[in-house]
Amino acid sequence: MEIPYGVKERPDTGLNNAKLGIWLFLASEVMLFGGLFSAYIFLRTGVDDWPMGSKYLDVKMATLNTLFLITSSVTMVMSWASLKLNDFKKFKLYAGSTLLLACGFLVIKYFEYSSKFSYSYYPSTDNFLGIYFTMTGLHVIHVIGGIAVIAFLLFPGAKMWETDPERFTSRIEVTGLYWHFVDLVWIFLFPVLYLL
Amino acid sequence: MKPEEVKHHVKIYINVFVALLFLTVVTVGISYIDIGVGPGIALGLLVASVKGSLVACYFMHLIDEKKTILWTLFATVISFMILIFVPLSTMFSNAGY
Amino acid sequence: MSDNHTKETFFTKYIWSIDHKVIGIQYGITALLWLLVGFGLMMVMRYQLAYPDTQIPFIGWIFGEDKLLLPEKYNSLGAMHGTIMIFLGVVPLAFGAFGNYLVPLQIGAIDMAFPRLNAASYWTYFLGSIIMVVGFFVPGGAANSGWTSYPPLADVATAGQTVWLLGMVMLITSSLLGSVNIMVTVIQLRAEGMTWFRLPIFVWTQFITAFLLLLAFPPLEAAGILQLMDRLAGTSFFLPTGLVVSGEVLTNAGGGSPLLWQHLFWFLAHPEVYVLILPAFGIISEIIANNTRKPLSGYKSLVYAMTFLGFMSFVVWAHHMYLTGMGTTMGAFFQTTTMIISIPSVVILTALLLSLWGGSIRFNTPMLFALAFLPMFGIGGLTGLPLGLAAADIHLHDTYYVIGHFHYVVAPGTLFALFAGVYFWFPKVTGKSLNESLGKLHFYFSFIFMNGVFMPMFIQGLAGVSRRLADGGQAYAHAADVIYLNEIMSWSAWLLGMAQLFFIANVVLTLFKARTGEINPWNATTIDWTETTSPPLGHGNFEKIPVVYRGPYEYSVPGSKIDFTPQTEKG
Known part of the structure; x- marks a missing residue:
């Protein structure tokens, strides 16, 4: 017996299980990052001298990373649209670009972190750097998770396109929602940590 | 979703x-630009929100999403x-103490 | 999920099972064992409180050659008692076990929406619980900063605190997976005709509980990560500048705030109270409707009150923080919301009480526990009112009064409801009914000794005995008049432990009996009773997916031949 509405939409809610599930998961993620943002504001308003981000951080690198993530978000949604148009080659192209851009994000982040360490800027240096490493670190973990899922769907998981294309498309859509959320978090992290 | 609709969506994605x-x-x-810390934060957050x-x-297609999801996100x-x-x-x- | 019965091995059937019923039972057994462990810790603590600085009998060797429970070990036991009881015992039992087992059955679904995620959720919980007790074996012992883990104390505590935080992160992840699963199941997998207002109250309570877990737990995960950073990476999120520990100024950068932890912690921990109590309301509602043989009074008001309760639970948390120097404006705000949140609780209790009126009550064991729940929860709730008002709280804060208050909510409250649920659904899960006489002995002795443990706490608390004292208040002159109560409470606690032997014996003896397989022994109306065998089929629950035609509590319908009309009966 199969669980109903795994791919097909339930008539009265208009949703399938996977999509509702991922949105609920994202709701909890909002609260997770919300807790950290709340901590950031609480710590910042609690002291008299909070350093400007540009004192420690490299705005150029972060801007480049922002462009990477935004582009990867577009390619992600385009890969889903390609599947909807039945164009599997284009899907591979777009999803592959997403993967590359995501890895590029990690490479730049690596250089950013190591340059901080080379100046002896550690999480323990002050609370600005502490919250910077915590928030971006948690975000990086989310990026790595996204990379794992996209890589799976692009290589071993792609066989499903032959056997059950609808379910495969739904998986890409759900992964896309998660990936856009990771992008969304960065869109707020970037100005909050680097610019303001 | 029909192919024409998807193509229309793709145009929107490029614009966005x-x-x-x-x-x-x-x-x-x-x-x-030096506009002071307060206004700077407000403006920066405004742009980020947009x-x-x-x-x-x-x-994420929230613009035409189903009610169940919108209500959940509203509560969130x-x-x-x-x-x-x-x-x-x-x-x-x-x-004030 | 899997269709091929042939491939099923012992491992896939009982260990890595993706059947919601097996996972429910796994949750149930694990959680009951943890409740026993948590209770055991408390019995040791009660010996130290009744007879301070004397050797612990029987098991004293655990604490070293002198067989004494030193204050730092007492603190460890206290912190772990709270943690184990709440996060490893009551929540997994109420939400993991009862929710997993019953929600799909009551809404007419063949399984949870994500069976594999469900198994992952259980095993994450299992792993988290193991990590928690590993703390006992690291240098310095298990976490000893209270179950609330307030910094700066928790930031500078021994290694056990790090283990506690890691365990918490696992447990939070587990309950997130579980709550997503329950919510999607209730929204998506209701059988045909099972509209929202035909859901049994139990399903409503699980749904609201899932929502609270989904939104309130992540901020604690964030706080846990921040405290881990403080302990492992040397940050100072919760450490203010110039903090002196053991006579030396800490070298940390400083600039942090201990209050930040309290906000993030109580943002979870107040909704957590409703996570503990809502499933109890659900179980009690089912049992009262069934055993009064009449519909619940005010089904809709119950649903609305519970939803409102869930929502309000997000805006009352700082009533745990009146003594932190919070300003009067926000103090007034939180006093107001706290008084408001008592209204839906009263609505719920009143509706349940009114449901008894004019019913032909059957006094079986589950019903006795359910009936006891009402006044016990009432005492727990009413004694909370003075704590919700800042002026009274200044006197009562951190005294035994607080301990008495929340234990009345959770122990004779939620735990009685959970026992009622075990007695009620045992025939469904195993196909065998528990013995009534042993059940009644279990109930009466538990009822007497529960009150023997917790009622004197109010008296001690009003006299000002602090909750954290390892000697039970002997060093305090002003407590001299009330410390004789320590002995009464401790003996009650041990006898309460003895009373549970009736329960354990009952379960063991019943499991050896032959299966009767009676489908609906209580003559109930909901799908779980009327449409499934006892125990339900291994895969898919139902021979035929049920269709629902009516509300959940159609008992004694005028003109009907029998006094219950199943939800699946046409008409």
């Missing part, structure tokens, strides 16, 4: 992408607001 790129330049640009809404509405946003602002106000209400 261009808007996001533009807003990224804007947000970095204004950080170099960008975030674009991603949520168009890439309210608890998010409580989480952000209430601890802060307990700190500021100390000032």
Whole structure:
């Protein structure tokens, strides 16, 4: 017996299980990052001298990373649209670009972190750097998770396109929602940590 | 979803992408203009919110999402607001003591 | 999920099972064992409180050659008692076990929406619980900063605290997976005709509980990560500048705030109270409707009150923080919300009480526990009112009064409801009914000794005995008049432990009996009773997916031949 509405939409809610599930998961993620943002504001308003981000951080690198993530978000949604148009080659192209851009994000982040360490800027240096490493670190973990899922769907998981294309498309859509959320978090992290 | 609809969507995605790129330049640009910390934060968060809404509405299709999801997110946003602002106000209400 | 019965091995059937019923039973057994462990810790603590600084009998060797429970070990036991009881015992039992087992059955679904995620959720919980007790074996012992883990104390505590935080992160992840699963199941997998207002109250309570877990737990995960950073990476999120520990100024950067932890912690921990109590309301509602043989009074008001309760639970948390120097404006705000949240609780209790009126009550064991729940929860709730008002709280804060208050909510409250649920659904899960006489002995002795443990706490608390004292208040002159109560409470606690032997014996003896397989022994109306065998089929629950035609509590319908009309009966 199969669980109903795994791919097909339930008539009265208009949703399938996977999509509702991922949105609920994202709701909890909002609260997770919300807790950290709340901590950031609480710590910042609690002291008299909070350093400007540009004192420690490299705005150029972060801007480049922002462009990477935004582009990867577009390619992600385009890969889903390609599947909807039945164009599997284009899907591979777009999803592959997403993967590359995501890895590029990690490479730049690596250089950013190591340059901080080379100046002896550690999480323990002050609370600005502490919250910077915590928030971006948690975000990086989310990026790595996204990379794992996209890589799976692009290589071993792609066989499903032959056997059950609808379910495969739904998986890409759900992964896309998660990936856009990771992008969304960065869109707020970037100005909050680097610019303001 | 019909193929024409998808193609129409693709056009929207490209437009949103261009808007996001533009807003990224804007947000970095204004950080170099000295308008004071308070207004700077307000403006920076405003731009970020616009960008975030674009991603949520168009890439994540919230603009025409089902009611169940919208209600869930509405509840989430309210608890998010409580989480952000209430601890802060307990700190500021100390000032009057 | 899997169709091929042939491939099923012992491992896939009982260990890595993706059947919601097996996972429910796994949750149930694990959680009951943890409740026993948590209770055991408390019995040791009660010996130290009744007879301070004397050797612990029987098991004293655990604490070293002198067989004494030193204050730092007492603190460890206290912190772990709270943690184990709440996060490893009551929540997994109420939400993991009862929710997993019953929600799909009551809404007419063949399984949870994500069976594999469900198994992952259980095993994450299992792993988290193991990590928690590993703390006992690290240098310095298990976490000893209270179950609330307030910094700066928790930031500078021994290694056990790090283990506690890691365990918490696992447990939070587990309950997130579980709550997503329950919510999607209730929204998506209701059988045909099972509209929202035909859901049994139990399903409503699980749904609201899932929502609270989904939104309130992540901020604690964030706080846990921040405290881990403080302990492992040397940050100072919760450490203010110039903090002196053991006579030396800490070298940390400083600039942090201990209050930040309290906000993030109580943002979870107040909704957590409703996570503990809502499933109890659900179980009690089912049992009262069934055993009064009449519909619940005010089904809709119950649903609305519970929803409102869930929502309000997000805006009352700082009533745990009146003594932190919070300003009067916000103090007034939180006093107001706290008084408001008592209204839906009263609505719920009143509706349940009114449901008894005019019913032909059957006094079986589950019903006795359910009836006891009402006044016990009432005492727990009413004694909370003075704590919700800042002026009274200044006197009562951190005294035994607080301990008495929340134990009345959770122990004779939620735990009685959970026992009622075990007695009620045992025939469904195993196909065998528990013995009534042993059940009644279990109930009466538990009822007497529960009150023997917790009622004197109010008296001690009003006299000002602090909750954290390892010697039970002997060093305090002003407590001299009330410390004789320590002995009464301790003996009650040990006898309460003895009373549970009736329960354990009952379960063991019943499991050896032959299966009767009676489908609906209580003559109930909901799908779980009327449409499934006892125990339900291994895969898919139902021979035929049920269709629902009516509300959940159609008992004694005028003109009907029998006094219950199943939800699946046409008409």
